[in-house]
Amino acid sequence: MRKTLFLMSMASLQEGCALVLLNRHTPNRSAGQSMTGKIRLQLFRVLVVALCAWHSQCATRLTFKGEWPGYTRSTTPSGVALSGSRALVCYGRDGIDIVDCNVPTSLKRVTTFDTPGEATRVALSGSHAFVADGTAGLQVIDVSVPSSPVGTASCALNGSAVAIQMSSNLACVLCNPTALAILDVSSPAHPIVLGTYTHSNGNARDLAISGHYVFIANGNKEFFAVDAANPANPVLAGTCTPTS
Numbered sequence: 001m002r003k004t005l006f007l008m009s010m011a012s013l014q015e016g017c018a019l020v021l022l023n024r025h026t027p028n029r030s031a032g033q034s035m036t037g038k039i040r041l042q043l044f045r046v047l048v049v050a051l052c053a054w055h056s057q058c059a060t061r062l063t064f065k066g067e068w069p070g071y072t073r074s075t076t077p078s079g080v081a082l083s084g085s086r087a088l089v090c091y092g093r094d095g096i097d098i099v100d101c102n103v104p105t106s107l108k109r110v111t112t113f114d115t116p117g118e119a120t121r122v123a124l125s126g127s128h129a130f131v132a133d134g135t136a137g138l139q140v141i142d143v144s145v146p147s148s149p150v151g152t153a154s155c156a157l158n159g160s161a162v163a164i165q166m167s168s169n170l171a172c173v174l175c176n177p178t179a180l181a182i183l184d185v186s187s188p189a190h191p192i193v194l195g196t197y198t199h200s201n202g203n204a205r206d207l208a209i210s211g212h213y214v215f216i217a218n219g220n221k222e223f224f225a226v227d228a229a230n231p232a233n234p235v236l237a238g239t240c241t242p243t244s
Contacts, residue, residue, distance in 0.1 A: 079121035081129070086110075086146055088129050090119040096131060098146045113149040115139050123166045128152065128188045130171050132161035138173055138181075140188050155191040157181050167209045170194075170231060174207045180214060182231045197226050197234040213237060 079090035085102040095114035099107055117136025122129055127144035137157040142150045159175030166172075169186035180197040203219030212229040224239040 079119070079132075081122045081124045083124045086143070088122045088124065088143070090122050090131070092118045092120065095119055096122060096129070096141075098143060098149060100146070110146045111149065113141060113151075115141075116154070117161075120161065121163045123164045123171070125166050125185070126188075128185075130164055130166065130185065132164040132173055134160045134162070137161055138164070138171065138183065138191060140185070140191060142188070153189050153191055155183065155193065157193070158196065162204065163206050165207055165209045165214075170228075172207060172209060172214050172228070174204050174216065176204055178204075180204075180207070180216065180226060180234065182214075182228055182234060184231075194231040195228075195234055197228075197236070199224065199236070 077089050077091055081088045082101070085100060087099040087101045087107075089097045089099060091097060095112055096119050097112050098110045100110050101107060115131055115133045115136065116139070118134035119131050119139075120134060121132040124130075124143075127142060129141040129143050129149075131139040131141065133139045133154075136154065138155040138161060139151065140153040140155075142152045157173060157175050158179045158181070159177060161173050161175050163174040164171060166185075169184060171183045171185045171191070173181045173183065175181060178198050180199070182194050182196070184192045184194050199216070199218070204216055205219050206217045208215045212227060214226045214228050214234070216224055216226065218224065222239060222241050225237040226234045227237040228234040
């Protein structure tokens with residue numbers, strides 16, 4: 001027997017529909033097979049009537065208000081960057097979402113861009129988004145047209161990119177287990193690694209920039225500063241370790 005999927009829209013259910021899998025039999029079907037088909041058809045009709053009755057009872061009690069996102073995500077958001085009324089939200093292996101935040105009470109997803117790695121953090125500079133994309137390194141995306149983002153460039157890094165901050169034409173990318181990479185992104189299509197700093201304790205979590213200093217929060221109970229005045233040769237400036 002062949003099985004065919006039928007989609008039946010029912011005006012009485014307004015925006016509802018019923019999906020039913022029916023058996024279609026060959027022309028030489030037996031009387032028993034024909035009777036089985038008729039029984040299934042009668043059961044389907046009973047189901048439709050029951051759905052209509054349920055809808056008429058519940059329609060006056062249920063009011064749909066809206067939702068975002070209106071689809072299933074396999075990961076939770078881990079990073080966000082704002083530029084005007086646009087927000088870029090990182091969803092790990094699901095890439096990034098571009099969200100219209102013009103009306104904060106009515107957020108609207110514009111589109112999704114799937115990065116090759118795991119999008120953990122994102123920073124915006126001009127019309128480009130710079131994404132710390134796990135083992136895929138740094139990803140550069142042109143978001144000048146929010147509905148049609150375009151991958152511009154990528155740059156392999158030593159380790160897994162977990163955080164990023166921008167300072168003028170420099171991108172500072174934190175990579176686990178032990179590296180800080182400083183890149184020249186003055187030409188977004190051609191990011192260049194200027195220098196790296198390797199720290200002894202791994203599991204770095206986040207970073208911030210002030211002047212030519214990069215401050216790093218380490219997962220191993222350590223906070224330290226790196227002097228990046230010379231991006232090609234960043235050096236340790238100081239550390240702070242909890243006493244307990």
